[in-house]
Amino acid sequence: MDVYEAVESRRSVRAFTDRPVSPETLERVLTAATRAPSGSNIQPWNTYVVTGAPLAELKKRATERVSTGQAWDERQFEMYPTSLESPYRERRSAFGRERYAALGIAREDWEARQRAAIANWNCFGAPAALFCYVHRDLGLPQWSDVGMYLQTVMLLLRAEGLHSCPQMAWSQVRRTVADLVRPPAELILFCGVSIGFADETVGYARTGRASIHETVTFIDG
Protein backbone atom coordinates (compact mmCIF):
# COMPACT_ATOMS: atom_id res chain seq x y z
CA MET A 1 0.00 0.00 0.00
CA ASP A 2 1.46 3.37 -0.94
CA VAL A 3 1.31 6.38 1.35
CA TYR A 4 -1.53 8.07 -0.56
CA GLU A 5 -3.63 4.93 -0.24
CA ALA A 6 -2.86 4.64 3.46
CA VAL A 7 -3.84 8.28 4.04
CA GLU A 8 -7.00 7.97 1.90
CA SER A 9 -8.19 4.75 3.50
CA ARG A 10 -7.49 5.70 7.11
CA ARG A 11 -10.63 6.70 8.92
CA SER A 12 -11.80 6.56 12.49
CA VAL A 13 -13.42 3.15 12.57
CA ARG A 14 -16.12 2.75 15.19
CA ALA A 15 -17.08 -0.87 14.56
CA PHE A 16 -14.44 -3.61 14.74
CA THR A 17 -14.65 -7.38 14.46
CA ASP A 18 -13.26 -9.53 17.28
CA ARG A 19 -10.56 -10.99 14.98
CA PRO A 20 -7.39 -10.73 17.08
CA VAL A 21 -4.39 -8.64 16.08
CA SER A 22 -1.13 -10.53 16.32
CA PRO A 23 1.47 -9.25 18.79
CA GLU A 24 4.10 -9.51 16.01
CA THR A 25 2.12 -7.11 13.82
CA LEU A 26 1.72 -4.61 16.65
CA GLU A 27 5.42 -4.84 17.40
CA ARG A 28 6.33 -4.36 13.71
CA VAL A 29 4.11 -1.28 13.44
CA LEU A 30 5.31 0.26 16.69
CA THR A 31 8.94 -0.41 15.78
CA ALA A 32 8.53 1.30 12.39
CA ALA A 33 6.65 4.20 14.02
CA THR A 34 9.67 5.00 16.17
CA ARG A 35 10.97 6.70 12.97
CA ALA A 36 8.37 9.49 13.49
CA PRO A 37 10.00 12.91 13.74
CA SER A 38 10.22 14.97 16.95
CA GLY A 39 11.87 18.24 17.85
CA SER A 40 15.52 17.54 18.82
CA ASN A 41 14.60 13.86 18.46
CA ILE A 42 13.35 13.70 22.04
CA GLN A 43 10.66 11.13 21.10
CA PRO A 44 8.17 12.22 23.76
CA TRP A 45 5.69 9.35 23.27
CA ASN A 46 5.08 6.72 25.95
CA THR A 47 2.87 3.95 24.66
CA TYR A 48 1.13 1.12 26.47
CA VAL A 49 -0.39 -1.62 24.34
CA VAL A 50 -3.27 -3.53 25.90
CA THR A 51 -4.89 -6.68 24.49
CA GLY A 52 -6.54 -9.90 25.73
CA ALA A 53 -7.86 -10.26 29.28
CA PRO A 54 -6.43 -6.93 30.54
CA LEU A 55 -8.22 -5.05 27.73
CA ALA A 56 -11.45 -6.93 28.40
CA GLU A 57 -11.18 -5.92 32.06
CA LEU A 58 -10.45 -2.29 31.17
CA LYS A 59 -13.43 -2.11 28.80
CA LYS A 60 -15.65 -3.64 31.51
CA ARG A 61 -14.52 -1.23 34.22
CA ALA A 62 -14.68 1.84 31.97
CA THR A 63 -18.08 1.11 30.43
CA GLU A 64 -19.55 0.22 33.85
CA ARG A 65 -18.21 3.45 35.24
CA VAL A 66 -19.57 5.57 32.42
CA SER A 67 -22.95 3.85 32.17
CA THR A 68 -23.56 4.28 35.92
CA GLY A 69 -23.07 8.01 35.46
CA GLN A 70 -19.93 8.38 37.60
CA ALA A 71 -18.07 11.68 37.25
CA TRP A 72 -15.17 12.04 34.84
CA ASP A 73 -11.67 12.21 36.24
CA GLU A 74 -10.40 15.74 36.76
CA ARG A 75 -8.86 17.02 33.56
CA GLN A 76 -5.13 17.27 32.95
CA PHE A 77 -5.67 19.17 29.70
CA GLU A 78 -8.63 20.77 27.98
CA MET A 79 -9.83 18.78 24.99
CA TYR A 80 -11.22 21.93 23.32
CA PRO A 81 -11.34 25.61 24.23
CA THR A 82 -14.60 26.44 26.06
CA SER A 83 -15.66 28.71 23.22
CA LEU A 84 -14.59 27.50 19.80
CA GLU A 85 -14.15 30.26 17.26
CA SER A 86 -15.21 30.12 13.64
CA PRO A 87 -14.44 28.15 11.45
CA TYR A 88 -13.67 25.45 14.04
CA ARG A 89 -17.08 25.75 15.71
CA GLU A 90 -18.90 25.13 12.42
CA ARG A 91 -16.65 22.20 11.51
CA ARG A 92 -17.25 20.61 14.90
CA SER A 93 -21.02 21.03 14.56
CA ALA A 94 -20.94 19.56 11.06
CA PHE A 95 -19.05 16.54 12.38
CA GLY A 96 -21.62 15.98 15.15
CA ARG A 97 -24.51 16.38 12.71
CA GLU A 98 -23.05 13.91 10.21
CA ARG A 99 -22.06 11.38 12.87
CA TYR A 100 -25.46 11.27 14.57
CA ALA A 101 -27.33 11.31 11.25
CA ALA A 102 -25.28 8.26 10.15
CA LEU A 103 -26.32 6.51 13.39
CA GLY A 104 -29.95 7.54 12.89
CA ILE A 105 -29.89 9.53 16.14
CA ALA A 106 -31.72 12.86 16.43
CA ARG A 107 -29.40 15.61 17.61
CA GLU A 108 -31.64 16.42 20.58
CA ASP A 109 -31.86 12.73 21.67
CA TRP A 110 -29.29 13.08 24.44
CA GLU A 111 -29.78 9.53 25.75
CA ALA A 112 -29.18 7.90 22.37
CA ARG A 113 -26.10 10.06 21.94
CA GLN A 114 -24.84 8.92 25.34
CA ARG A 115 -25.40 5.27 24.39
CA ALA A 116 -23.40 5.82 21.19
CA ALA A 117 -20.65 7.56 23.15
CA ILE A 118 -20.34 4.64 25.59
CA ALA A 119 -19.04 2.50 22.71
CA ASN A 120 -15.82 4.52 23.04
CA TRP A 121 -14.96 2.73 26.25
CA ASN A 122 -15.62 -0.64 24.69
CA CYS A 123 -13.01 0.34 22.07
CA PHE A 124 -15.84 -0.01 19.53
CA GLY A 125 -15.30 -3.77 19.85
CA ALA A 126 -11.60 -3.67 18.92
CA PRO A 127 -9.39 -6.45 20.31
CA ALA A 128 -6.37 -4.19 20.82
CA ALA A 129 -5.73 -0.67 22.06
CA LEU A 130 -2.81 1.56 22.81
CA PHE A 131 -2.68 4.36 25.32
CA CYS A 132 -0.32 7.22 24.58
CA TYR A 133 1.09 9.35 27.38
CA VAL A 134 3.18 12.51 27.42
CA HIS A 135 5.31 13.82 30.27
CA ARG A 136 3.58 16.62 32.23
CA ASP A 137 6.61 18.95 31.92
CA LEU A 138 6.61 18.86 28.13
CA GLY A 139 4.91 21.59 26.10
CA LEU A 140 2.85 22.17 22.98
CA PRO A 141 5.61 21.29 20.48
CA GLN A 142 6.08 17.90 22.14
CA TRP A 143 2.31 17.23 22.11
CA SER A 144 2.50 17.92 18.40
CA ASP A 145 5.36 15.38 18.11
CA VAL A 146 3.07 12.84 19.76
CA GLY A 147 0.40 13.62 17.15
CA MET A 148 2.87 12.94 14.34
CA TYR A 149 3.83 9.69 16.00
CA LEU A 150 0.21 8.58 16.35
CA GLN A 151 -0.56 9.38 12.72
CA THR A 152 2.51 7.35 11.74
CA VAL A 153 1.17 4.44 13.79
CA MET A 154 -2.28 4.73 12.21
CA LEU A 155 -0.91 4.80 8.65
CA LEU A 156 1.33 1.81 9.32
CA LEU A 157 -1.70 -0.03 10.69
CA ARG A 158 -3.37 0.56 7.31
CA ALA A 159 -0.37 -1.05 5.61
CA GLU A 160 -1.07 -4.12 7.76
CA GLY A 161 -4.75 -4.19 6.73
CA LEU A 162 -5.75 -2.86 10.14
CA HIS A 163 -7.86 0.13 11.14
CA SER A 164 -7.87 2.38 14.17
CA CYS A 165 -9.74 5.06 16.07
CA PRO A 166 -7.89 7.70 18.09
CA GLN A 167 -9.91 8.52 21.23
CA MET A 168 -9.37 11.38 23.62
CA ALA A 169 -12.47 9.99 25.36
CA TRP A 170 -10.09 7.74 27.29
CA SER A 171 -8.59 10.79 29.02
CA GLN A 172 -11.96 11.28 30.72
CA VAL A 173 -11.48 7.98 32.59
CA ARG A 174 -7.71 8.20 32.86
CA ARG A 175 -7.64 6.83 36.41
CA THR A 176 -9.39 3.65 35.31
CA VAL A 177 -6.76 3.26 32.58
CA ALA A 178 -3.96 4.03 35.07
CA ASP A 179 -5.25 1.37 37.51
CA LEU A 180 -4.52 -1.13 34.80
CA VAL A 181 -1.44 0.13 32.95
CA ARG A 182 0.22 1.73 36.00
CA PRO A 183 2.08 4.57 34.26
CA PRO A 184 4.52 6.75 36.25
CA ALA A 185 2.64 9.63 37.96
CA GLU A 186 4.31 12.30 35.82
CA LEU A 187 2.73 11.00 32.61
CA ILE A 188 -0.49 12.51 31.20
CA LEU A 189 -2.81 10.31 29.14
CA PHE A 190 -3.33 12.09 25.82
CA CYS A 191 -5.48 9.48 24.11
CA GLY A 192 -6.24 5.85 23.46
CA VAL A 193 -6.23 4.31 19.99
CA SER A 194 -8.47 1.32 19.30
CA ILE A 195 -6.93 -1.11 16.82
CA GLY A 196 -8.38 -3.99 14.86
CA PHE A 197 -10.10 -5.17 11.69
CA ALA A 198 -13.02 -3.03 10.55
CA ASP A 199 -16.45 -4.63 10.57
CA GLU A 200 -17.22 -3.92 6.92
CA THR A 201 -20.89 -4.82 7.42
CA VAL A 202 -21.39 -1.63 9.42
CA GLY A 203 -21.98 1.50 7.34
CA TYR A 204 -20.31 4.80 8.11
CA ALA A 205 -20.31 8.38 6.92
CA ARG A 206 -16.97 9.47 5.54
CA THR A 207 -16.00 12.78 7.14
CA GLY A 208 -15.56 15.81 4.90
CA ARG A 209 -12.66 18.21 4.80
CA ALA A 210 -12.29 21.92 4.17
CA SER A 211 -10.75 22.57 0.79
CA ILE A 212 -7.10 23.50 0.66
CA HIS A 213 -8.21 26.96 -0.49
CA GLU A 214 -9.48 27.42 3.07
CA THR A 215 -6.48 25.99 4.89
CA VAL A 216 -3.43 26.44 2.65
CA THR A 217 -1.87 29.62 1.30
CA PHE A 218 0.56 29.30 -1.59
CA ILE A 219 2.92 32.21 -1.86
CA ASP A 220 4.55 32.27 -5.24
CA GLY A 221 6.99 34.74 -6.73
Ligand SMILES: Cc1cc2nc3c(=O)[nH]c(=O)nc-3n(C[C@H](O)[C@H](O)[C@H](O)COP(=O)(O)O)c2cc1C
Ligand atom coordinates in the same frame (compact mmCIF):
# COMPACT_ATOMS: atom_id res chain seq x y z
C1 LIG B 1 -6.66 13.51 19.04
C2 LIG B 1 -7.95 12.90 18.55
C3 LIG B 1 -8.91 12.52 19.47
C4 LIG B 1 -10.11 11.92 19.05
N1 LIG B 1 -10.99 11.47 19.98
C5 LIG B 1 -12.08 10.76 19.58
C6 LIG B 1 -12.92 10.13 20.55
O1 LIG B 1 -12.74 10.25 21.76
N2 LIG B 1 -13.94 9.38 20.09
C7 LIG B 1 -14.19 9.21 18.76
O2 LIG B 1 -15.13 8.49 18.41
N3 LIG B 1 -13.41 9.79 17.81
C8 LIG B 1 -12.35 10.55 18.20
N4 LIG B 1 -11.50 11.09 17.26
C9 LIG B 1 -11.77 10.89 15.84
C10 LIG B 1 -12.23 12.17 15.13
O3 LIG B 1 -13.58 12.40 15.39
C11 LIG B 1 -11.95 11.99 13.63
O4 LIG B 1 -10.56 11.88 13.41
C12 LIG B 1 -12.48 13.14 12.78
O5 LIG B 1 -13.87 13.29 12.91
C13 LIG B 1 -12.12 12.92 11.29
O6 LIG B 1 -12.66 11.70 10.83
P1 LIG B 1 -11.75 10.50 10.27
O7 LIG B 1 -10.70 10.19 11.31
O8 LIG B 1 -12.71 9.35 10.07
O9 LIG B 1 -11.12 10.98 9.01
C14 LIG B 1 -10.34 11.74 17.67
C15 LIG B 1 -9.36 12.14 16.74
C16 LIG B 1 -8.19 12.72 17.17
C17 LIG B 1 -7.14 13.10 16.16
